[in-house]
Amino acid sequence: MIELDLALQRGEFSLELALRSSARALALFGPSGCGKTSTLLAIAGLLHPRRGRVAIDGRALFDSDANIDLTPAHRNLGVVFQDARLFPHLSVRDNLRYGMPHAAAKHAFDDVVHLLELSAFLKRRPGQLSGGQIRRVAIGRALLRQPHALLLDEPLANLHREARAEVLEHLRGLKRGFELSTILVSHQPDEVIALADSVALIQDGRLAALEDVEAFRSSTAASGIPVAANACATG
Amino acid sequence: MLLTHAETVALALSFKVSLVGVACSLPVAVGCAWLLARTRFFGKPVVEGLLLLPLILPPVVTGYVLLIVFGHHGAIGRWLDAAGVSIAFRWTGAALAAAVMAFPLLVVALRNAFESVDRKLENAAATLGAGPWRIFFGITLPLSARGLVAGLALAFARAFGEFGATITFVSSIPGQTRTLPIALYELISTPGGQSGALRLTLLAVAVAVVASLVAALMLLRGGTREADA
Numbered sequence: 001m002i003e004l005d006l007a008l009q010r011g012e013f014s015l016e017l018a019l020r021s022s023a024r025a026l027a028l029f030g031p032s033g034c035g036k037t038s039t040l041l042a043i044a045g046l047l048h049p050r051r052g053r054v055a056i057d058g059r060a061l062f063d064s065d066a067n068i069d070l071t072p073a074h075r076n077l078g079v080v081f082q083d084a085r086l087f088p089h090l091s092v093r094d095n096l097r098y099g100m101p102h103a104a105a106k107h108a109f110d111d112v113v114h115l116l117e118l119s120a121f122l123k124r125r126p127g128q129l130s131g132g133q134i135r136r137v138a139i140g141r142a143l144l145r146q147p148h149a150l151l152l153d154e155p156l157a158n159l160h161r162e163a164r165a166e167v168l169e170h171l172r173g174l175k176r177g178f179e180l181s182t183i184l185v186s187h188q189p190d191e192v193i194a195l196a197d198s199v200a201l202i203q204d205g206r207l208a209a210l211e212d213v214e215a216f217r218s219s220t221a222a223s224g225i226p227v228a229a230n231a232c233a234t235g
Numbered sequence: 236m237l238l239t240h241a242e243t244v245a246l247a248l249s250f251k252v253s254l255v256g257v258a259c260s261l262p263v264a265v266g267c268a269w270l271l272a273r274t275r276f277f278g279k280p281v282v283e284g285l286l287l288l289p290l291i292l293p294p295v296v297t298g299y300v301l302l303i304v305f306g307h308h309g310a311i312g313r314w315l316d317a318a319g320v321s322i323a324f325r326w327t328g329a330a331l332a333a334a335v336m337a338f339p340l341l342v343v344a345l346r347n348a349f350e351s352v353d354r355k356l357e358n359a360a361a362t363l364g365a366g367p368w369r370i371f372f373g374i375t376l377p378l379s380a381r382g383l384v385a386g387l388a389l390a391f392a393r394a395f396g397e398f399g400a401t402i403t404f405v406s407s408i409p410g411q412t413r414t415l416p417i418a419l420y421e422l423i424s425t426p427g428g429q430s431g432a433l434r435l436t437l438l439a440v441a442v443a444v445v446a447s448l449v450a451a452l453m454l455l456r457g458g459t460r461e462a463d464a
Contacts, residue, residue, distance in 0.1 A: 045361075046358050046362070071361070072358065072361040072362045073361050073363075073364045073365060073366055078362075079359070079362040081359060083355070085356055085359035087359075088378070089378055098360065098373075099363030099365075141363070145362075
């Protein structure tokens with residue numbers, strides 16, 4: 001269960017978003033500037049809402065009424081940023097291990113490395129990796145945090161076709177293999193259809209609609225882009 | 236180039252005083268630079284100005300202030316004396332003068348280095364469960380390494396060349412406070428001391444050139460890497 005009730009101000013942009021979804025994987029969909037990434041950063045604790053509540057699977061991460069505001073370190077979320085944000089001075093192995101809890105099972109690392117096919121470049125630095133490899137390492141690093149939920153910010157953005165297909169396939173595998181609540185930010189309908197169970201259409205910092213992925217697929221097939229999202233201001 | 240015993244002592248003392256001074260200055264400079272780079276607080280421009288004072292004030296003034304504060308009858312010096320720790324007219328006092336004079340250069344270099352670290356990486360580390368100390372020592376400081384080395388090189392050169400504050404604060408005592416620049420000054424003022432003065436001048440120039448090269452190399456390579464990224 002994902003509960004969001006956010007009031008956030010960033011410069012002149014105002015975000016007022018309230019939704020409850022029982023979907024395992026929820027997509028926040030809309031073009032650039034609608035407030036998708038701001039929402040994700042607020043869930044991660046990297047932006048501070050004026051008021052509201054964020055809870056995932058009953059665990060409150062932020063609740064202004066109850067005076068709860070967990071630090072990003074204590075939210076225990078696996079965040080995959082659009083720009084990956086791998087640590088350039090650390091090897092792939094050290095990047096992957098950075099967020100691993102000390103008590104993590106020894107095979108957890110090997111499992112994720114195997115699942116994401118990372119073993120060939122564990123000793124390399126991020127600067128020596130391709131775009132697809134960088135994204136896979138970022139996903140692996142977030143998973144090895146052993147998070148309560150996964151936040152994916154445009155995980156396929158700026159990747160060429162082959163890398164996109166490669167990362168998408170791995171994300172599909174994760175969805176099947178991990179029982180993790182996931183919030184995905186995207187403006188690509190195919191990405192949303194492949195990875196989400198439910199879709200929140202965001203328009204100018206407001207929720208325009210909340211629909212299941214089948215309804216989203218139908219509206220996408222009919223118009224190319226869902227009507228509500230098409231009306232979003234860009235910028 | 237053969238040095239006399241007195242010149243060798245002055246050279247060794249200069250290295251000791253500079254290394255200890257910079258080492259003592261470093262943790263404080265790291266803390267101040269981080270605060271300036273990463274926080275906002277009331278009166279920040281005033282604090283910035285105060286931290287740079289040793290760079291701007293005449294060194295003699297800095298030395299005199301040190302004497303007032305840390306001398307035998309100074310506000311802090313009398314307490315140190317009572318505790319059996321005397322720094323006035325001792326090599327530790329020269330190290331303190333070196334630390335104070337090198338401090339602004341370290342702060343400026345470190346602040347620039349910290350500001351050049353992408354805060355998004357620090358945020359990413361926070362989402363991975365890292366606390367502020369782990370983020371600082373695991374992400375911020377390693378990514379500031381070039382700026383840190385450049386700052387250390389410049390600060391060492393500044394401490395090595397320190398004269399005015401040192402001679403005012405701890406005078407010129409052979410083996411205790413007569414560092415290379417002070418020994419050089421003494422030789423220049425002494426009839427027949429020209430050859431010794433020339434030797435020490437060449438040594439001082441060599442140290443300064445090496446430090447400048449290290450700093451330039453670090454800053455240049457850091458800049459190149461940023462441009463490539």
